[in-house]
Amino acid sequence: MPTVDADQPTRAAGPSGTVLTGTGTLLRFMLRRDRIRFPAWTLGLTLMMTYYSTAIGGVVQSPEDLEGLSAFSGSPAGALFGGPGFGFDELTIERFLAGQYGLYMFVGAALMGLLTVVRHTRAEERSGRAELVRANAVGRHAQLTAALTLAAVMGVLVALLVGGLMTALGYGVGGSLLFGAAIGAVGLAFAAVAAVTAQLSEYPRAAGGIAGAVLGATFLLRGLGDMAAVQGNGPSWLSWLSPIGWSQQTAPYVHDRWWPLTISLAFAAATAAVGFTLSARRDLGAGLIPPRPGSPRAAGWLAGPLALAFRLQRASLIGWSAALLVSGLAYGSFTQPILDGFADAPEDLVAVMGGSQDMLAGFLGLMGLTMAFTVAIFAVLAVHALRGEETGGRTEPILATAVSRPAWIGSHLAVTAVGVPWLLLVAGAGMGIGAAVSTGDAALIGDLIVGHVAHTPAVWFVLTAAALLYAAAPRLLPAIWAVLGYALIVGFFAPILDIPAGAVHLSPFEHIGEYPLDEVRIAAVLVLTVLAAAVARTAVAAFRRRDLTSSA
Structure with missing residues (x-):
């Protein structure tokens, strides 16, 4: 099959085209393909937060109940399974929801972002559909741009839905919007990570696996840093090496800090830029890490x-x-x-x-x-x-x-x-x-x-x-x-x-x-x-x- 020449990364798609020509059309096509996955992810994460809110609201009936929740969440084990526990010395329901269950929302948004980008970039190339699309008036970066835009739209929608949900439940508007934005920021950060890993291997499974490994590593760093922070000694700075940690450091309903999200946005922009740069240095369908050549003869046990x-x-x-x-x-x-x-x-x-x-x-x-x-x-x-x-x-x-x-x-x-x-x-x-x-x-x-x-x-x-x-x-x-x-x-x-x-x-x-x-x-x-x-x-x-x- 013909391939795109990697030596012409900025070639126009047509007489008046650019590297982004066709992005809008591809985005509409992706929305059409994800007509089930899109609402499943966005509404699914919102419903998960709805369940957490309803369950905790039904359990907590007195200050003593909140005190019991605070004891666990403020412990090292609580930090491992939830986060650093901002404001747990004066715990409220909204602080518990954001500080303990927010972690699972962050992980869900990260999976949403990385799987969406891999699905619409590397998987499309592997199936051969991307080559047919690129044979038309479509710019070199249109596919990746559309995929990242779709992931961003999903992240923004989740942020608005969760923020609106928390506001409707009677929690502070500023903290609710910040909590939703923190969830969306994690999704955007890992969509950008997938934009890079999609350039490394020619196999969607490997691209998704590498991005998943990055997610696992950042989860581990966050866990170790948060446990150290709760104990008051150790490498608490490890939490700042994780996009999940940046969103947790916003501390909704406690400090309401928006500035850690600028780190998430800067990371997403820089990482996405790396993805675009790498995509211009490879042929369509190929990966920057070439597959290891196998033996000319298969071993008998492989039959x-x-x-x-x-x-x-x-x-x-x-x-x-x-x-x-x-x-x-x-x-x-x-x-x-x-x-x-x-x-x-x-x-x-x-x-x-x-x-x-x-x-x-x-x-x-x-x-x-x-x-x-x-x-x-x-x-x-x-x-x-x-x-x-x-x-x-x-x-x-x-x-x-x-x-x-x-x-x-x-x-x-x-x-x-x-x-x-x-x-x-x-x-x-x-x-x-x-x-x-x-x-x-x-x-x-x-x-x-x-x-x-x-x-x-x-x-x-x-x-x-x-x-x-x-x-x-x-x-x-x-x-x-x-x-x-x-x-x-x-x-x-x-x-x-x-x-x-x-x-x-x-x-x-x-x-x-x-x-x-x-x-x-x-x-x-x-x-x-x-x-x-x-x-x-x-x-x-x-x-x-x-x-x-x-x-x-």
């Missing part, structure tokens, strides 16, 4: 769908392993300082940590649950990659050979299923080593490995549920994120939000137990494993019956 599935997921497994190991070591090293901060913990905080005065076991069990949710994200993304293989037109040629449909989808699920306990083991080992160094108790290494790996069946259930959605109704696959989000809210905040026991038990992560705080429930492990196998079998059967799709 099969299982080997192909492993090769496709190998880079992802390596990246996730490294990230989880580093995260485990970092968070584990804060074990002793966190325990010191839990001296004379109030009853509500004890409930969050498992309802036991054994704060060490409660914290380690909670961290095992946290890593289980993280690995569940890996599993869901692996199923999304299956969808990408199909819509990219790479599945159909494989199935045209002697490879059957059950073999193809089964191989991918098998590789992901094996990767789940491996990643949990790596995370547990890292956490155990960090905790052992922090507390001087080497026995924690074994306890944490067991506690992490025990969550494998729950993650398998999420994996197979995602596979069933993909196999039976691929357009509904994004709904699995709502399921995972519900499980996360239940797992972390059920004691605070007073969620009924029946609703809590809907989460697969609530049945195995948070070892070492709880004993591992072998019966739950077996039941979840059998259920996951049954759902996987149903997914394979459903995939055999439906037609393949060749476009997103």
Whole structure:
């Protein structure tokens, strides 16, 4: 196929065209393609904030209730899962919402921004559609400009919706608008990050994976910096290395500082400029990091769908392993300082940590649950990659050979299923080593490995549920994120939000137990494993019956 000459980055698109010619047309086309994704992201984030507000409003009935919330949120663990806790010494509901739940809004906006840009840039090039578009009167930078504009529009809309929601609930107008703007700023910052990563690799999965790794690194930096800030010692400046941290430093309803958002906007502008510069230095469809040339002859063990599935997921497994190991070591090293901060913990905080005065076991069990949710994200993304293989037109040629449909989808699920306990083991080992160094108790290494790996069946259930959605109704696959989000809210905040026991038990992560705080429930492990196998079998059967799709 013909390619665009990288030596002519500023060539006009036509007799009177510029590098931005056709941007408006492409933007309208992207809005048309995202007619479902656009409202799903913007309204979904707003509804999430609506739920948080409603739930907290129903739970907090007295000053004593606010005092209990303040005890947890102002602790190192609260900083890890929420933020630095501005104004928690005189806590109000709006301060709690912005300071504790704002973090999850920031992460959601970041995912919205980076996934939108990758979808409309690198994924379009990979599918071949971008080349057809560029054959018309379209400037070289029009595609990336339109994608960034779309991400900015989504971020602004989320900012207005959330700001309007908080204002309608009776909270301060200035703080509400600032809170919404802080959410939108994170989305814009990571859209710009994706504008850079989309130039690096020719594969959408790699571009999204690199951007996701940046998000994970900034989340880790923010967590370490915020825990240090709450403890009053340590590298609290790490929070200022994170776009998430910049939005948290606005401190809505407390200090109402707008100036940290100028850092976010400057970062987004500078990073986007880098993306435009890099896009002018490569051919259409190519990446700045060339793929490593393979051997002229394939090894014998590669002749099969299982080997192909492993090769496709190998880079992802390596990246996730490294990230989880580093995260485990970092968070584990804060074990002793966190325990010191839990001296004379109030009853509500004890409930969050498992309802036991054994704060060490409660914290380690909670961290095992946290890593289980993280690995569940890996599993869901692996199923999304299956969808990408199909819509990219790479599945159909494989199935045209002697490879059957059950073999193809089964191989991918098998590789992901094996990767789940491996990643949990790596995370547990890292956490155990960090905790052992922090507390001087080497026995924690074994306890944490067991506690992490025990969550494998729950993650398998999420994996197979995602596979069933993909196999039976691929357009509904994004709904699995709502399921995972519900499980996360239940797992972390059920004691605070007073969620009924029946609703809590809907989460697969609530049945195995948070070892070492709880004993591992072998019966739950077996039941979840059998259920996951049954759902996987149903997914394979459903995939055999439906037609393949060749476009997103």
